Amino acid sequence: MRYSLTHLKELEAESIFVMREVYAQFEKPAILFSGGKDSIVLTHLAKKAFWPARIPFPLVHIDTGHNFPETIEFRDNLVNKLGCQLIVGSVQKSIDDGRVREETGKNASRNALQTTTLLDTIEHYQFDACMGGARRDEEKARAKERFFSHRDDFGQWDPKNQRPELWNLFNGKKHMGEHFRVFPISNWTEMDVWQYILMENIEIPSLYIAHEREVIWRNNSWLPVSEHIKLEDSDKPEKRMIRFRTLGDITITGGVESDADTLAKIVEEVAAARQTERGNRADDKRSETSMEDRKKQGYF
Template sequence: MSDHLLINSEHLKELENEAIFVMREIAAQFERPVLLFSGGKDSILLAHLAKKAFWPGKIPFSFLHIDTGHNFQETLEYRDNLAKELGVQMLVRLVQDSIDQGKAVEEKGINASRNKLQTVTLLDAIEELKCDAAIGGGRRDEEKARAKERFFSHRDDFGQWDPKNQRPELWNIFNGRKHMGEHFRVFPISNWTELDVWQYIMQEEIELPSLYYTHKRKAFNRDGTLLAYAPFMELKPTEEVIEMDVRCRTIGDITCTGLTESKADTLEDIVAEIAASRVTERGGRYDDKRSEAAMEDRKKEGYF
C-alpha cells in the first residue's frame, strides 16, 4: 500500500477542530454570513464541516451560488439535493443577469471565460443581501497569493483586498470588527492541502458529484491543459475533440476546469492518484495561467 493511503487521523482531526472553530466564530461574530457554494469539493467540504459545527442545530446561515451559466449539469443537481438535505436556503445569483444589466462584459476570443465575471455578480449579491461575511473554500496551498491570506480576510467597501495591509492574526483570536459596507471573506479550510481534503472526504464518506470520478467525456487539449468540450466553446484549428476517460480534479466554470485522464472510480483510487501526482491542482486551472500574479490581481478586485 502506498504511504499516502495511510491517513494520519491525528492531523485530520486537528484540521477539523480548527475549521469547526472558525465556522462557529463566523456564526458568533457576523449577522448575515453566507457560505459560497460552487459545487466543487472544497465547498462541499465546507457544508459538511458546518453541519458538524452546529449539530443538532441547523446551519445558521444561507448558501450562495454564483452561477456562471456554464455549469456541469451534475453540479446543479447535487447542489439542490444538498440544500434540501441540510435544510439550508440556497441563494442563486446569475452572471448572465450581470451581463444583461451591462455591469459585466462577456470576454471575447478563444480563451473567453466567465470566471472573472463572477466577481461582479458576487459583489452585487453581497451588497444586495447585506452580507457581512462570505465563507469560501480557499486554501493557502492552492496558489502563491493565497499563501498570505488570513482566515478572516477584511474587504473594504469596494470589496477589495489589500494584501499589504492585512490585520495580523494571532493565536486563534479572530477580529471580525468592521465598518458599515465592509465585509469579510472567511476561509475555514485555509490550512488544508488538496490531499488533506481528499483523505478527509474518504474518512467521512462524504458523497461527491459523479464528475469527480472517472467518466467518458468529450475533451480537448489546450496548451497542456485538458478541457471539457461544450458546444459554445471556440476551438483553435489544431485542437481536436476526443472522447476519453477523465475526471475533474477541481470543479469550477466549465470553460476553465481542467480534467485529468483517469480511471479512478473510488475515493481510494483518487487519494492514491493525488498522492502520486506531480502537478498541483491549480496547474489544471486555465485562469491561473494567465500571468505570474493572476490570482493576486483577481483577489485584489474581490474574487473568491
C-alpha cells in the same frame, strides 16, 4: 496516543471553531458554494459545527451560466437534504444588466466577471461575512491570506495591510459597508481534503471520479466539450477516461486522464501527483500574479 488528535481531526476542530466564531461575530454570514469539493467539505463542516440545529447560513452560488450539469444537480440535491437556503447570483444577469461585458475569442471565459456578480450579491443581501473554501496551499497569493480576511467597502483585499492574526483570537470588527471573507479550511491541503472526504464518506459530484468523456486537447489539458466552448477546425474531440481535480467554469476547467474510479483510488492518485491541482485552470495561467490581481479586486 492518549489525548492527541490526528492531523485530520485537528484540522476539523480548527475549521469548526472558525465557523462558530463566524456565527457568533457576524449578523449575516453566508457560505460561498461553488459545487466544488472544497465548498462541499465546508458545508459538511458547517453541518457538524451546529448539529443538531440546521446550518445557520445560506449557500450562495455565483453561477457563471457555464456549468457542468452535474454540478447544478448536485447542488440542488444537497440544499434539499440540508434544508438550507440557496441564493444564486447570476453572471448572465450581470451581463444582461450591462454590469459587465462578456469576453470574446477562443479562450473567452466568464471567470473574471464573477467578481462583479459576487460583490453585487453580497451588497444586495447585505452579507457581512462570506465563508469560502479557499486554501493557502492552492496558490502563492492565497498563502498570505488570513482566516478572517477584511474587505473594504469596494470589496477589495489589501494584502500589505492585513490584520495580525494570533492564537485563535479572530477580529471580525468592521465599519458599515465593509465585509469579511472567512476561510475555515485555510490550513488544509488538497490531500487533506481528499483524505477527509474518504474518512467521512462525503458525497461528491461524479465529475471528480474518472469516467469516459468527450474532450479536446487545449492549453495542455483535456477540456470537456460543451455548448459553451467554441470548437475550431483544429480541435479534434475524442473520448478519454477523464476526471477533474478542481471544478470551475466548464470553459476553463481542464481534466486529467485517470482511471481513479473510487475515492480510495483518487487519494492514491493525489498522493502520487506531480502537478498542482490548479495547473489545469486556465484562469491562473493568464499571468504570474493573476490570482493576486483578481483577489485584490474582490475575487474569491
